[in-house]
Structures are given as structure tokens and as C-alpha cells.
Amino acid sequence: MNFDKELNARGMSCPLPIVKTKKSLADMTTGQVLKVISTDTGSVKDMAAFAEQTGNALLSTVEENGEFVFYMQKK
Amino acid sequence: MANKKMAIIATKGTLDMAYPPFILGSTAAALGYDVQIFFTFYGLQLLRKDLSSVMISPLANPAMPMPIPMPVMVQMLPGMESMATMMMKQKLKKHGVASLEELRDLCLEADVKFVACQMTVDLFEFDKSEFIDNVEYGGAATFMNFAGDTDICLFV
Numbered sequence: 001m002n003f004d005k006e007l008n009a010r011g012m013s014c015p016l017p018i019v020k021t022k023k024s025l026a027d028m029t030t031g032q033v034l035k036v037i038s039t040d041t042g043s044v045k046d047m048a049a050f051a052e053q054t055g056n057a058l059l060s061t062v063e064e065n066g067e068f069v070f071y072m073q074k075k
Numbered sequence: 076m077a078n079k080k081m082a083i084i085a086t087k088g089t090l091d092m093a094y095p096p097f098i099l100g101s102t103a104a105a106l107g108y109d110v111q112i113f114f115t116f117y118g119l120q121l122l123r124k125d126l127s128s129v130m131i132s133p134l135a136n137p138a139m140p141m142p143i144p145m146p147v148m149v150q151m152l153p154g155m156e157s158m159a160t161m162m163m164k165q166k167l168k169k170h171g172v173a174s175l176e177e178l179r180d181l182c183l184e185a186d187v188k189f190v191a192c193q194m195t196v197d198l199f200e201f202d203k204s205e206f207i208d209n210v211e212y213g214g215a216a217t218f219m220n221f222a223g224d225t226d227i228c229l230f231v
Contacts, residue, residue, distance in 0.1 A: 013171040015102040019181050022105035040171070053106045 001060060001071050003035040004028060009053050009069065010039045017043045017049055021072065025056060028074045033059065036070040080109045084230045088117030090131040090163055090175070091139075095231050096121070097178035102160060103227070104185030112182070113218045114210075115192035118231075119199070122191055122206040126175050130160040183209050221229040 007024045009017040017038045025036050036047070044061060047048050051058035059071040081103045085096040096118070100110050114122055120129055131199075133139050134150045142162075149155070167174070173181070193212045196203065203212075211217075222228050 011171040015098050015105070015178075016171070016173055019101050019105045019185075022185075022193075050106065 001035075002033065003071060004032040006035045006037070008037055009043070010037055012038065013040055014042050014046065015022050018046050021047070021050065021070075022054075025072065025074050030074055034072045034074065036072060038068045038070070039066065040068075043070075047072070076201065078107055078155045079227075080221070080225040081111075081227040082218070082225045082229070083110070083112045084218070085112055085114045085118035086116045087123060087231060088120030088129060090129050090160060092127055092231060093121050093126075093175050094172075094178070094222075097175060097182055099176055099229070100187045101181040101185060104187050108226075110182070110185075110187040111190060111212075112187060113190045113192065113217075113222075115195050119191060119195060119201060119206075121175070122189060123178070123211055124205060124207055125177075129175060130156050131163050132156045133159050185205075188196045188221075 004022060007020055007030060009020055012020070015041055017036065021034065021036055024036075028034060038047075048058055049063065050056070051072065055075040057073040057075070059073050061071075062069045076207065081099070083096045085093075087093070100112050103110050131139070132150075133145060133155065134147070138227060139159075164174075167205060172213050189210045190209075191206065191210050191215050193214055
């Protein structure tokens with residue numbers, strides 16, 4: 001999937017993946033896609049909850065090699 | 076639509092109890108909430124520029140997981156508090172949990188408002204110059220003014 005920016009949240013625990021995602025999205029424009037890589041299992045539910053509450057679209061969540069990859073499209 | 080709001084009262088000054096207000100505050104701010112944290116009694120310790128005095132003790136804290144069983148008599152020995160604090164900080168770091176300083180900075184960056192209870196500042200004769208700059212001072216009515224209109228209101 002194409003993306004405009006990548007956030008490496010490997011090794012970070014709650015709430016850092018969410019807070020850093022929010023910060024990364026801040027300087028992006030509507031429609032752009034942020035790729036987030038996390039190793040925090042809790043981030044799967046949290047990223048979905050973040051998307052639901054902020055209106056940004058979680059396009060995809062994939063687990064590969066023990067890492068979670070999210071594609072978040074800015075509202 | 077107006078932002079949702081969350082208010083937290085932070086009353087504890089130990090390492091473990093310092094985390095929830097800053098974690099929830101920074102997260103809520105990331106979700107678009109307006110957040111205010113009211114620091115009172117021992118929670119005021121969390122506003123110090125230097126947070127190294129925020130510690131954890133296994134004493135009277137039987138739920139704290141310990142690497143080896145430790146009788147209360149041993150927990151009372153001098154230096155145990157520092158040791159437990161050091162071990163907890165190492166554990167937090169190993170698991171990628173942010174430090175208190177980092178979470179507090181994230182709160183401030185996200186415009187979380189910190190209010191210190193003037194009455195307890197006076198009661199404990201705290202020196203305001205030891206606190207970080209981004210703090211307002213107020214009383215219970217100041218808290219109610221914001222809390223009365225919140226979606227989430229917590230006491231920690």
C-alpha cells in the first residue's frame with residue numbers, strides 16, 4: 001500500500017504509539033496516508049479506537065513477523 | 076462540535092500512581108479531548124521540575140510483584156525504596172514505557188492544562204519555583220468550573 005509518511009513505533013508501549021501517531025498526522029494533509037509500525041500488541045485495539053474517535057480512517061491492519069503495520073489516512 | 080473534555084484529580088505522588096494521570100491525559104489529548112489535571116496533596120510532587128524524588132516502595136504495597144519474596148522486615152531496611160525505584164524504572168524502560176518526564180512533556184505539548192491546588196501548596200509549604208512553569212494555581216471551585224462540564228472525570 002502506498003503511504004506518505006512512516007512512523008517507527010517499534011519497542012514503544014502504551015500510550016506512545018497513539019500519541020506519536022497523533023503527532024505524525026498533525027503535519028500531514030487530508031487524504032495522506034501514515035504507515036505505523038508497532039510491536040505493542042495493545043496497539044491493535046488502540047489504533048482502531050483512535051481512528052474511531054478522531055475520524056481518521058484505519059485503512060488496514062496487518063501482522064507480520066510479530067510486528068503490527070497500520071495504514072492510517074488523515075481526515 | 077465542541078471538543079470532548081476530561082478532568083483528572085491527581086492525589087498520589089508515588090511512581091506507580093504518577094503514571095495514570097499522565098498516560099490518560101496525553102492519550103485523551105491525542106484523541107482530541109480538552110484535558111485538565113488538578114494536582115492536590117501528594118500529587119503536587121508530580122509538578123516538580125526534578126521528578127527524581129518520585130519513588131515506589133514495596134512497603135505496604137503487597138500487590139507489587141517482586142523478583143524474590145521479601146519479608147516486610149527486609150522492606151524496612153534503609154535503601155530499599157531507592158532500590159525498588161531503580162528496579163521499577165529499569166523494568167519500565169525495558170518494556171518501552173515512557174518516563175514520567177516524557178509523558179508529562181507530551182501532555183504539555185498537547186495543551187493539557189495543569190492546575191495545582193493552592194491550598195495544599197500552602198499547607199505543605201511548597202516552593203513554587205520548584206515546580207515547572209506551565210502550572211496554574213486554583214482551588215476546588217476552579218476545578219469544578221471545568222469538571223462540571225466534562226465527559227470523563229477521574230480521581231487518581
